[in-house]
Amino acid sequence: MDPSDTLVTRPLIPIQASSIHPIDLILPPLLIGLSLMIFDIQSKKLTRKASSNSHLFINQTLHARFLPSSSAHQFKYSLIQFGLDLDHLESAQLDIPHLFRFAKPANSPPLATRLRQFFDLSNWLKCIQIFSISPSSYFKNTNQTHSIKQSLFNQLEATFGIDDPHEKIGKVYLLSMPTYLGFTSINPLSIYFCYQKPTDPSDPIHPPLKYVVLDVQNTFSERHSYLLQVGINELPNTQSGFQHEWIIPRAFHVSPFNDRSGSYKISLSDPFSNAKPDVQSDISLKFKIIFLTESGEKKFFATLNGTGKPLTTSNLIRIWSRYPIVLFLTSLRILYESFKLHMGKPRLDVYPRPEPVFDQEHAFKGPNPIQQGGHIGATGWQEPDxxxxxxxxxxxxxxxxxxxxxxxxxxxxxxxxxxxxxxxxxxxxxxxxxKVPASEEEEGEQQPSGRxxxxxxxxxxxxxxxxxxxxxxxxxxxxxxxxxxxxxxxxxxxxxxxxxxxxxxxxxxxxxxxxxxxxxxxxxxxxxxxxxxxxxxxxxxxxxxxxxxxxxxxxxxxxxxxxxxxxxxxxxxxxxxxxxxxxxxxxxxxxxxxxxxxxxxxxxxxxxxxxxxxxxxxxxxxxxxxxxxxxxxxxxxxxxxxxxxxxxxxxxxxxxxxxxxxxxxxxxxxxxxxxxxxxxxxxxxxxxxxxxxxxxxxxx
Incomplete structure (x- = not known):
């Protein structure tokens, strides 16, 4: 008898096919991918200069309404905001694999390259980004630039008449909410702190604050910017705890429970006033806005306060683990508070959305005119359907x-x-x-015509x-x-x-x-x-x-x-x-x-x-x-x-x-x-x- 006829083979590990679960097939690739992601994260360390000039904020915001007095209402909540040096951001110095990156649009590669990338596991892993900042979420301009800083300079020059802003402004510090897991929430307020361009870049003293741009976004994806110039039109006596204060006329529809009249009283402090250049340390944010009626009564105020931690891998992971869903809640909170203001005890009626003003003459026409002296124009308009x-x-x-x-x-x-x-x-x-009577025709011919x-x-x-x-x-x-x-x-x-x-x-x-x-x-x-x-x-x-x-x-x-x-x-x-x-x-x-x-x-x-x-x-x-x-x-x-x-x-x-x-x-x-x-x-x-x-x- 041939020995091969009686040979019996057995698996080294006796596993029956019926005992294999889908998790056994899914879990190993996931663990391998997670290991590769952890390796990528650990392989990138930010420089001291980059991390000391960009920060992670857990800010507290408080909103309180005083008028009408019978509709008094207030609420507060926490939100995540990133404070970023735009030069470091746009040069990819702040990119941390899978945690944070500057999502600059890339040119579309040829079809063969796209197919090859589709079957490359590393490209799929690169797509996993928890936080990101994209230029498309901010200023829009005709130059199609992928630089937020350059778009800001274009707006300063075209909208506010500031000549050669790149010669006057050096560092630009953006405070804004990032895109989270591919979801871009409404950014009610983005603040640009523009610092004077230093004559000597090696000067150890932080350059002084020169401009502040408040970029306001409403729920209709429209944007409007207010320019604050340090030392120009500032109030002589600021509130305690603040370094600068202005009053500016309103011109933009934000809340459906307010018309476009009145003004804003803005109080803020330079977040880098006490910071040392290139030294990793916490900074403080203090911002307050008071909504004044045409007669000067205090109608509403909002505050934004917090401490910024240096942007590092550990701080980013710590914030993400503590506040995993905060960035999903901004739009929901706006809708919830609006519902309470309209249907609840405040019982406020709604102003429908007006078109952003585009002409000085038309600014004071229509059912919802702006405040006298308000700035004409917008920095973001609704996309046509x-x-x-x-x-x-x-x-x-x-x-x-x-x-x-x-x-x-x-x-x-x-x-x-x-x-x-x-x-x-x-x-x-x-x-x-x-028929027009002949007498009327003659009278019309005798009248002087402007044409x-x-x-x-x-x-x-x-x-x-x-x-x-x-x-x-x-x-x-x-x-x-x-x-x-x-x-x-x-x-x-x-x-x-x-x-x-x-x-x-x-x-x-x-x-x-x-x-x-x-x-x-x-x-x-x-x-x-x-x-x-x-x-x-x-x-x-x-x-x-x-x-x-x-x-x-x-x-x-x-x-x-x-x-x-x-x-x-x-x-x-x-x-x-x-x-x-x-x-x-x-x-x-x-x-x-x-x-x-x-x-x-x-x-x-x-x-x-x-x-x-x-x-x-x-x-x-x-x-x-x-x-x-x-x-x-x-x-x-x-x-x-x-x-x-x-x-x-x-x-x-x-x-x-x-x-x-x-x-x-x-x-x-x-x-x-x-x-x-x-x-x-x-x-x-x-x-x-x-x-x-x-x-x-x-x-x-």
């Missing part, structure tokens, strides 16, 4: 077709007298059959307040411009705070009505010339801009059944939306003397009949889609469905489901009512309490 981007493409396409299809240079400038040569398609009111009767060429500039968005310029083609060299050159500039400007042009029956609401009333955008705006947006396709006596206008174009059906849906949606906005005008409003004697909600030429249901024709912006490109009309239809349904859903959510209470007259769905009251010079004010202290307690 897909709906706003679609609307922008549609409007730009409309203006581009206008430039290509209609030779702008051949149009004479319109008179200031009302133009009645409107066709039914594209006009808000059909004036085709109306030239010479033909003109119009350039349209769409200028966003957000500097990271491109300015769009739509000018006549070079051929037309060259052939019409003897004509007057005119420019229509439209400034807007957000891309909602483009949506306004599409959801309202005509661009002129949108201008009355968005520009004149809400101050969300600004038109440089109403005459040019009317000429470009409303009269472009419906008025042929032919010289008087040059011949009849082309007859209306008959639409196919499909295009007529789409046009009917678009008009029906606008009609429904406009009627819904008009439904908030009460019978008491209709009986007001200023309205009772009128037949239109708006003065001429925007006739909107008070009696009878509202009707509208196609907007001029619809015409390219209805005549040439059906897909464009379908995009307008989808955009209207989304925008109108979102506003209706918000109304149901806030008014009926959650029963949120807005400050009377400030509700977003009352913007048409505000425009009508403004056009008829009817006061649409809020109670005296609101104007006095900038907050309103519900009486119930």
């Amino acid at each position: 897909w709906c706003s981007r679609w609307a922008q493409q549609i409007v730009v396409d409309y203006l581009t077709r206008r430039r290509e299809d209609q030779p702008v240079g051949s149009h004479p400038c319109p008179k200031n007298s009302p133009d009645t040569e409107l066709t039914s398609l594209g006009s808000f009111v059909n004036l085709a059959d109306e 030239s009767e010479r033909p003109s060429i119009v350039t349209v500039i769409l200028q966003p307040a957000d500097q990271t968005q491109a300015t769009i310029e739509i000018a006549p083609s070079p051929d037309n411009e060259g052939s019409e060299s003897g004509m007057v050159h005119e420019t229509l500039t439209i400034q807007y705070g957000s891309a909602g400007f483009f949506t306004d042009l599409l959801v309202f029956p005509t661009p002129s009505i949108a201008q009355l609401v968005g520009d004149e009333t809400e101050a969300a955008w600004k038109v440089s010339s109403m005459a040019l705006f009317d000429r470009v947006f409303e009269n472009s396709f419906v008025r042929q801009y032919q010289p008087l006596g040059s011949g009849p206008s082309p007859p209306p174009v008959r639409l196919s059944k499909t295009r007529a059906f789409v046009a009917g849906l678009i008009n029906g949606l606008r009609r429904f939306y406009f009627r819904w906005l008009l439904s908030f005008i009460t019978p008491e409003d209709r009986n007001l003397a200023q309205i009772r004697r009128r037949s239109s909600w708006f003065p001429p030429p925007n006739f909107v009949a008070i009696d009878g249901p509202f009707e509208c024709d196609s907007s001029p912006i619809d015409r390219p889609g209805l005549l040439a490109d059906l897909s464009l009309a379908l995009r307008i239809l989808i955009l209207l469905i989304n925008t109108i349904s979102a506003e209706l859903f918000s109304f149901f959510l806030f008014s009926h489901l959650f029963r949120f209470r807005f400050v009377d007259s400030k509700q977003p769905w009352l913007r048409l009512k505000r425009a009508i009251f403004r056009a008829n010079r009817i006061p649409f004010n809020v109670p005296d309490l609101d104007r006095r202290i900038g907050s309103l307690r519900h009486p119930s």
Whole structure:
């Protein structure tokens, strides 16, 4: 018998397959990965200079409200903040593997490299980062720089007019909350301490504080900066325990329970006033902000105090182990305290979000003006959503077709007298059959006109307040411009705070009505010339801009059944939306003397009949889609469905489901009512309490 036939093999460790659990397969790789991470962490030690100029803070913040007195409220909590020398941060001197790093965006490698990295275990381990700081979470600018310090310098130069900040400022110390496990929470306040650039870098004395920049962020991801200059506009007598103190006017919407009036009293101390350069030691943070009403009453205050430990591996691990979830709680705390202020005993009503101010004239218009002297502009704006981007493409396409299809240079400038040569398609009111008496025409001709009767060429500039968005310029083609060299050159500039400007042009029956609401009333955008705006947006396709006596206008174009059906849906949606906005005008409003004697909600030429249901024709912006490109009309239809349904859903959510209470007259769905009251010079004010202290307690 062959011995191999009777050979029996047994495993060295007798383990049955049924006894193997998933943990036996998962745990070994995890332990190996953890060992590699610990090895990486131990292999990196920060230099004494780097760790002594950057710190870890466990700060205590206290918030207390005093006005209205019946809504007094206070709370406090702890939060983790990092104090970082930006030069050390951005040069990767503070990077600790898997614990903290400066998350500078990297260029995308080729596909083959990405695939190779995907199957490399070490790359997966590098992705594990507990804390990080990313430039995208701070200032935004057109230079697309990945340096927070350079972005700060750009803001100081462009926004605050400080020339050559890199020649005046050396060290910049940023106090902010980091990104935690890939989650970036709201950063209500980031403080930049800017120190004077030393003439001798080897000087053992810490350079003096020169500027302080307070970068405020609200829950809408908008940012606004306040500049404090040491020795300039400081209060002569500071509070005990503080070295510097300023009073600055407010200009930014932060809390939904306050308007934008009043001022801030800022008290702070230089955290490095007692520190020795390059010596590892604790530093102290002392910061206080008092919210003052227009009359100077103390309405609210917040403090931020703490001790900063040098940024070392051991201190970082210690803070992480003691406060593992603190950085997840900031947004939740804001929502919780807001709920208590609104639904609880304080019973404060809500101010809806206003657009950040972008123009000095518009800063004091709209339902929520800023404090006199407040700084114009913002350092961070809301990103446009897909709906706003679609609307922008549609409007730009409309203006581009206008430039290509209609030779702008051949149009004479319109008179200031009302133009009645409107066709039914594209006009808000059909004036085709109306005749102007000859006497009125003669009077209109005799009146002095601010506009030239010479033909003109119009350039349209769409200028966003957000500097990271491109300015769009739509000018006549070079051929037309060259052939019409003897004509007057005119420019229509439209400034807007957000891309909602483009949506306004599409959801309202005509661009002129949108201008009355968005520009004149809400101050969300600004038109440089109403005459040019009317000429470009409303009269472009419906008025042929032919010289008087040059011949009849082309007859209306008959639409196919499909295009007529789409046009009917678009008009029906606008009609429904406009009627819904008009439904908030009460019978008491209709009986007001200023309205009772009128037949239109708006003065001429925007006739909107008070009696009878509202009707509208196609907007001029619809015409390219209805005549040439059906897909464009379908995009307008989808955009209207989304925008109108979102506003209706918000109304149901806030008014009926959650029963949120807005400050009377400030509700977003009352913007048409505000425009009508403004056009008829009817006061649409809020109670005296609101104007006095900038907050309103519900009486119930």
